[in-house]
Amino acid sequence: MRVNCNISSIIANNNLAVSQSKLDKALERLSSGLKINSAEDDAAGLAIANKMHTQIKGLEQANKNSSDGISVIQTAESALSETQSILQRINELAVQAASDTNGLSDRKAIQSEIDQLTQEIDRISTSTEFNTMSLLDGTLSRRCYSDTDNVSAYYVSSAVNAGDYSIEVTADATKASANVTFNAGAITEEGTIEINGALMTVEPGDTVATLMNKFTELCDSANLEYDAATGKISTYEYGITQKIEYKVSDSLQGVFGISNIQPGTDAEAVLGNGFGSTATLTTDGRYVTVKDFGGFEMTVELGESLVADSGQASVEFTQKVTDMGTMTVQLGANEGQVLEVDIPEINVHTLGLDNINVCTQQGASETISKIADAVNKVSSARSTLGAYQNRLESAVEHLASYKEDITSAVSGIEDSDMADEMTEYTQQNVITQAATSMLAQANERPQSVLQLLQ
Numbered sequence: 001m002r003v004n005c006n007i008s009s010i011i012a013n014n015n016l017a018v019s020q021s022k023l024d025k026a027l028e029r030l031s032s033g034l035k036i037n038s039a040e041d042d043a044a045g046l047a048i049a050n051k052m053h054t055q056i057k058g059l060e061q062a063n064k065n066s067s068d069g070i071s072v073i074q075t076a077e078s079a080l081s082e083t084q085s086i087l088q089r090i091n092e093l094a095v096q097a098a099s100d101t102n103g104l105s106d107r108k109a110i111q112s113e114i115d116q117l118t119q120e121i122d123r124i125s126t127s128t129e130f131n132t133m134s135l136l137d138g139t140l141s142r143r144c145y146s147d148t149d150n151v152s153a154y155y156v157s158s159a160v161n162a163g164d165y166s167i168e169v170t171a172d173a174t175k176a177s178a179n180v181t182f183n184a185g186a187i188t189e190e191g192t193i194e195i196n197g198a199l200m201t202v203e204p205g206d207t208v209a210t211l212m213n214k215f216t217e218l219c220d221s222a223n224l225e226y227d228a229a230t231g232k233i234s235t236y237e238y239g240i241t242q243k244i245e246y247k248v249s250d251s252l253q254g255v256f257g258i259s260n261i262q263p264g265t266d267a268e269a270v271l272g273n274g275f276g277s278t279a280t281l282t283t284d285g286r287y288v289t290v291k292d293f294g295g296f297e298m299t300v301e302l303g304e305s306l307v308a309d310s311g312q313a314s315v316e317f318t319q320k321v322t323d324m325g326t327m328t329v330q331l332g333a334n335e336g337q338v339l340e341v342d343i344p345e346i347n348v349h350t351l352g353l354d355n356i357n358v359c360t361q362q363g364a365s366e367t368i369s370k371i372a373d374a375v376n377k378v379s380s381a382r383s384t385l386g387a388y389q390n391r392l393e394s395a396v397e398h399l400a401s402y403k404e405d406i407t408s409a410v411s412g413i414e415d416s417d418m419a420d421e422m423t424e425y426t427q428q429n430v431i432t433q434a435a436t437s438m439l440a441q442a443n444e445r446p447q448s449v450l451q452l453l454q
Contacts (some may be wrong), residue, residue: 058333166272239285
């Protein structure tokens with residue numbers, strides 16, 4: 001028997017320490033619900049679980065991003081819906097004004113309402129916002145730049161490649177024009193003068209000043225410019241559709257004269273660089289428009305003597321398309337998992353409704369055609385937004401499912417099986433109690449040596 005080294009006590013103490021450590025670990029896992037509470041538990045498992053937790057947090061935020069993107073699109077689409085309603089009302093008014101059963105005063109009243117409606121379209125464009133971010137003023141559209149102010153691109157979708165797009169203009173557009181003269185001294189009886197559907201009455205006793213005032217009002221009603229100093233009248237608009245047609249009462253043949261009547265002409269142009277075989281080029285007065293794949297629409301507004309004054313056979317205009325400007329929605333937890341949302345600029349100018357005038361039958365008919373094009377543009381924009389929204393809603397559903405799968409996987413790595421851990425706890429608790437008891441008995445054994453010493 002030895003008293004300096006109690007081997008039984010050492011063995012019991014070591015076993016107690018082991019069982020106590022296992023009991024502590026079981027308690028830790030039961031109280032936390034995790035089987036990986038520190039790197040020592042499972043270094044590889046901890047690294048994998050941490051990556052998965054990062055992925056889960058990213059997916060949660062991506063889901064929120066997608067929901068915010070849906071809200072942005074719904075806001076823009078609601079504004080476009082109202083714009084389309086306004087366009088339908090303008091079309092209704094234009095159809096009404098196109099009928100000659102309406103007098104000039106009726107058409108002016110209709111024009112007044114149309115002016116208010118076009119102002120509302122511009123107001124909607126500038127005031128539609130989400131989180132202080134403008135939606136319809138071109139801020140969220142693929143950006144286009146030009147070195148000249150008279151080149152614009154109405155629609156540039158994500159399908160349009162970045163680069164330079166050019167139009168080569170070979171002939172200027174012109175207005176319809178004519179020269180007029182008056183001889184107030186020749187007025188002997190009442191008569192009428194009609195120009196482009198607008199009518200004025202001349203009466204005996206009218207002075208030159210009276211005739212000028214009446215004729216100025218006549219030109220305003222006929223949507224014509226009048227230069228009293230030169231006696232020249234001309235249309236405000238350019239193009240082959242612009243004409244000056246007149247009727248004069250026989251009694252006023254010596255009072256009013258008109259000469260050198262020139263019809264308007266359209267500009268002429270050819271396609272330059274950038275455009276593909278699908279591009280179509282049209283001219284409408286001073287405007288040259290190219291439409292190409294992806295909804296790209298480029299317009300050049302020309303001056304009356306642009307080509308002539310240049311001293312060249314043609315003048316080239318270039319539009320630069322860049323990727324800047326679109327709204328990026330992060331749809332995933334990783335880099336590059338994004339959706340580029342392109343919301344086109346929608347206002348009176350981009351819809352081609354500048355200076356619409358229904359005070360004449362011709363102007364009303366032209367307005368009907370322009371409104372039809374504008375409605376198509378707004379409908380196209382709404383369809384694009386609808387496609388974006390459907391994609392974002394699908395992303396929301398996918399992200400929720402993806403998060404569920406990863407959460408299940410990470411749970412398998414780090415979550416405790418409570419039944420197994422309770423079994424382990426019970427076992428180690430019993431062993432710890434037994435080891436404690438055996439340690440106590442082992443410590444009492446050296447005392448038996450005292451009996452030998454007595």
